[in-house]
Amino acid sequence: xxxxSAQVYQNEFLADGATDVHAxxxxxxxxxxxxxxxxxxxxxxxxxxxxxxxxxxxxxxxAQLAAAAALDQVLDGTWFAVIAGSHVARLAYPAPxxxxxxxxxxxxxxxxxxxxxxxFVPEGGTAMGTxxxxxxxxxxxxxxxxxxxxxxxxxxxxxxxxxxxxxxxxAAASGRFQCDCRGVGADWQVGEVRRIATALMGTVDLxxxxxxxxxxxxxxxxxxxxxxxxxADLRVWAPQGAQVLFVRQVAPAVxxxxxxxxxxxxxxxxxxxxxWGDESRDFHVAVRVSAAxxxxxxxxxxxxxxxxxxxxxAQGLVKAKWSDDNELTARINPEVAHYTGQTELAEAIQEGLxxxxxxxxATATAKLGRxxxxxxxxxxxxxxxxxxxxxxxxEPGTGKVRLRKAVxxxxxxxxxxxSTKTTRVRK
Amino acid sequence: MGAAMSGAVVSSLPVCGSCGAVAAIGARFCEACxxxxxxxxxxxxxxxxxxxxxxxxxDPAGPVPVPVPEPVPCRECGGVVDADGYCTSCxxxxxxxxxxxxxxxxxxxxxxSDRGIRHHRNEDALAVAASEAPGSHAVLVVxxxxxxxxxxxxxxxxxxxxxxxxLAGxxxxxxDTSAGLVAVIGARLEAAADxxxxxxxxxxSHDHGDSxxxxxxxxxxxxxxxIVTGSVGDSRAYWLPDAGQARFxxxxxxxxxxxxxxxxxxxxxxSGPQAHAITRWLGVDAPDHTPRITTMExxxxxxxxxxxxxLWNYCSPADELGALVRRIAATVAGEPLATASALVDWxxxxxxxxxxxxxxxxxxxxxxxxxxxxxxxxxR
Numbered sequence: 001x002x003x004x005s006a007q008v009y010q011n012e013f014l015a016d017g018a019t020d021v022h023a024x025x026x027x028x029x030x031x032x033x034x035x036x037x038x039x040x041x042x043x044x045x046x047x048x049x050x051x052x053x054x055x056x057x058x059x060x061x062x063a064q065l066a067a068a069a070a071l072d073q074v075l076d077g078t079w080f081a082v083i084a085g086s087h088v089a090r091l092a093y094p095a096p097x098x099x100x101x102x103x104x105x106x107x108x109x110x111x112x113x114x115x116x117x118x119x120f121v122p123e124g125g126t127a128m129g130t131x132x133x134x135x136x137x138x139x140x141x142x143x144x145x146x147x148x149x150x151x152x153x154x155x156x157x158x159x160x161x162x163x164x165x166x167x168x169x170x171a172a173a174s175g176r177f178q179c180d181c182r183g184v185g186a187d188w189q190v191g192e193v194r195r196i197a198t199a200l201m202g203t204v205d206l207x208x209x210x211x212x213x214x215x216x217x218x219x220x221x222x223x224x225x226x227x228x229x230x231x232a233d234l235r236v237w238a239p240q241g242a243q244v245l246f247v248r249q250v251a252p253a254v255x256x257x258x259x260x261x262x263x264x265x266x267x268x269x270x271x272x273x274x275x276w277g278d279e280s281r282d283f284h285v286a287v288r289v290s291a292a293x294x295x296x297x298x299x300x301x302x303x304x305x306x307x308x309x310x311x312x313x314a315q316g317l318v319k320a321k322w323s324d325d326n327e328l329t330a331r332i333n334p335e336v337a338h339y340t341g342q343t344e345l346a347e348a349i350q351e352g353l354x355x356x357x358x359x360x361x362a363t364a365t366a367k368l369g370r371x372x373x374x375x376x377x378x379x380x381x382x383x384x385x386x387x388x389x390x391x392x393x394x395e396p397g398t399g400k401v402r403l404r405k406a407v408x409x410x411x412x413x414x415x416x417x418x419s420t421k422t423t424r425v426r427k
Numbered sequence: 428m429g430a431a432m433s434g435a436v437v438s439s440l441p442v443c444g445s446c447g448a449v450a451a452i453g454a455r456f457c458e459a460c461x462x463x464x465x466x467x468x469x470x471x472x473x474x475x476x477x478x479x480x481x482x483x484x485x486d487p488a489g490p491v492p493v494p495v496p497e498p499v500p501c502r503e504c505g506g507v508v509d510a511d512g513y514c515t516s517c518x519x520x521x522x523x524x525x526x527x528x529x530x531x532x533x534x535x536x537x538x539x540s541d542r543g544i545r546h547h548r549n550e551d552a553l554a555v556a557a558s559e560a561p562g563s564h565a566v567l568v569v570x571x572x573x574x575x576x577x578x579x580x581x582x583x584x585x586x587x588x589x590x591x592x593x594l595a596g597x598x599x600x601x602x603d604t605s606a607g608l609v610a611v612i613g614a615r616l617e618a619a620a621d622x623x624x625x626x627x628x629x630x631x632s633h634d635h636g637d638s639x640x641x642x643x644x645x646x647x648x649x650x651x652x653x654i655v656t657g658s659v660g661d662s663r664a665y666w667l668p669d670a671g672q673a674r675f676x677x678x679x680x681x682x683x684x685x686x687x688x689x690x691x692x693x694x695x696x697x698s699g700p701q702a703h704a705i706t707r708w709l710g711v712d713a714p715d716h717t718p719r720i721t722t723m724e725x726x727x728x729x730x731x732x733x734x735x736x737x738l739w740n741y742c743s744p745a746d747e748l749g750a751l752v753r754r755i756a757a758t759v760a761g762e763p764l765a766t767a768s769a770l771v772d773w774x775x776x777x778x779x780x781x782x783x784x785x786x787x788x789x790x791x792x793x794x795x796x797x798x799x800x801x802x803x804x805x806x807r
Binding site: 237238239240241242267289294295296297298299300301303315317321323324 | 504506509511513514515516517518519520542543544545546547779
């Protein structure tokens with residue numbers, strides 16, 4: 001039996017005249033069950049493998065092992081397909097050329113898919129938008145599959161379509177399936193792949209060497225099979241006249257959901273959060289109420305709900321109480337402070353690396369220095385150790401750093417991809 | 428036998444139909460969510476409230492009728508109020524029953540407790556009972572939850588009701604000497620403070636923090652022309668005769684009172700930064716809760732006032748409060764409940780910085796004409 005719960009962390013006390021209310025809402029799912037087995041519709045998986053020429057014989061061999069490892073994790077009965085991607089996309093399994101379709105996983109289809117994967121040869125260029133376009137069409141061929149997930153592997157720049165074409169194809173795929181994206185080696189663009197992952201509600205990460213691919217794919221697919229809730233929305237109600245400043249997922253990774261808003265009614269917006277397994281996610285909701293009430297007055301600033309379809313399964317109340325007691329109003333909620341810092345950390349790392357890439361040393365030093373400071377303040381040791389490979393830290397407290405002369409590009413990419421991963425508040 | 432008592436409530440274990448929380452015995456609304464609770468159809472007998480509070484388990488006798496909450500429109504925008512207690516349109520918090528409590532067990536007694544303006548909840552509580560014949564018998568209890576402690580609103584209500592249950596037992600009949608009667612009532616007030624203290628302890632969670640629930644205690648028993656009062660903390664009782672000297676029936680257990688005792692002027696002591704620091708209270712961390720007992724004989728018509736500091740903060744001296752009550756009573760034809768209500772409005776008009784509780788009893792008047800003798804006849 002799937003259950004959701006919501007817990008609100010905030011300082012509900014506002015100083016006289018204040019209107020902005022911040023809260024962290026922790027949503028926890030238990031009893032999610034397995035993908036496609038909870039009566040919420042069937043599950044479908046597509047493995048998309050880069051087969052461009054740059055993969056080379058070693059890369060292709062590793063990608064074949066990884067794809068097979070992923071398929072081993074797909075539960076029997078699940079719909080699946082395999083796409084080989086280069087400057088064009090090709091459905092490698094199950095349908096013969098020119099037809100669209102998916103197969104149900106069982107021992108014989110798994111073996112047939114392995115055989116199809118075994119024929120991959122590295123050739124051609126890269127146009128990831130076409131891969132997404134084909135995946136969208138393949139998923140659409142099985143309307144009964146409510147839970148749609150893909151793994152996308154790439155190794156290089158998206159050279160064979162224009163950025164505008166990629167943007168258009170990402171937009172067309174958005175909302176049709178979720179996609180976890182992985183880049184292998186040092187020749188792909190984190191920003192480009194992050195764009196796909198963000199739009200398709202998936203994760204982005206770096207696989208430094210080909211031999212690590214199989215383990216990573218296995219992990220991703222196992223996690224996907226453990227998500228028995230096909231799709232859930234975070235709903236935010238705010239009072240008449242109020243403004244929802246932002247809705248962000250802040251743990252396990254920072255993801256701004258504000259742009260995903262779909263209106264439920266004039267006061268309530270739904271923010272898709274994709275599929276859920278047994279897990280906890282934290283959301284930062286900020287609301288500006290239309291006017292401050294008098295001291296001693298209280299109102300609701302937001303109802304934050306978790307909804308599956310039209311059913312609201314959990315609700316947290318974000319309150320505003322105006323007080324003239326400075327001790328109450330000056331207190332900053334530790335969860336809000338922590339995640340505000342972690343969000344700023346992610347921005348500082350990404351902006352610092354972008355500045356460094358275009359040779360703007362001053363901005364890069366300032367941003368990465370700020371990142372060092374924030375990582376230290378919020379106790380994010382993983383970020384600190386990754387930052388250390390890109391900058392020499394003189395004073396972590398003040399953020400005084402120097403850019404390192406020779407930086408391994410993989411270290412820089414690891415810092416970039418990990419920037420949005422947050423640590424939780426120590427309780 | 429005297430006239431039937433009203434106001435003493437004995438009930439089965441109420442469970443909130445809205446949120447499922449177990450309420451205190453006799454609770455009219457849910458402390459957790461504020462939903463009105465159904466009036467119990469039949470009592471289970473006088474189980475001590477402390478035991479009920481200590482054992483929050485569903486009533487094994489059967490399901491408690493679930494009230495269907497009446498959809499009350501939002502007071503501010505007319506929108507629909509959600510089950511969570513807030514408007515679905517403007518988000519305004521719907522008033523809870525506890526925010527403004529009105530009781531009138533008999534025509535000669537009026538009691539009002541109000542959240543005030545600056546506080547977010549009402550931590551004051553009152554419990555009153557009276558016999559029909561004016562001035563014959565009444566029990567008036569006020570407890571003020573200490574706002575720096577946790578759940579003090581729950582504690583104060585439990586304390587006030589436990590005290591009333593103790594004091595509203597069989598009346599001391601047939602005692603032919605005044606001194607004997609007073610001694611019996613005095614002993615009962617001590618037992619009431621004990622019961623109130625136990626109720627606070629029962630409302631205290633085992634893992635309470637540094638500030639366990641606590642409250643003040645003032646209880647006054649009116650019995651055939653005598654007023655016996657017991658208090659712990661800084662909630663007060665006053666006797667305000669229509670003619671003659673107004674007087675305190677209680678002495679505050681407070682830092683300010685200690686200052687006054689050593690000669691600091693009242694207005695100065697009661698406006699200092701520690702003016703509201705109390706030296707005695709009810710609570711698991713209280714060193715002592717033996718009430719100070721005072722006794723007086725009613726020698727003429729006047730007002731008995733039992734109140735929390737939400738009122739007396741704005742009018743502390745007895746003679747000034749006497750003048751205020753007479754002035755306000757005159758505007759409402761001396762009706763006790765209207766007078767108590769008008770006094771609460773007046774305190775809110777002064778800023779309403781604290782919860783305000785006012786309990787009034789009209790004493791010593793001709794039963795046929797319970798109005799003050801100097802009332803000028805205005806019937807506005």
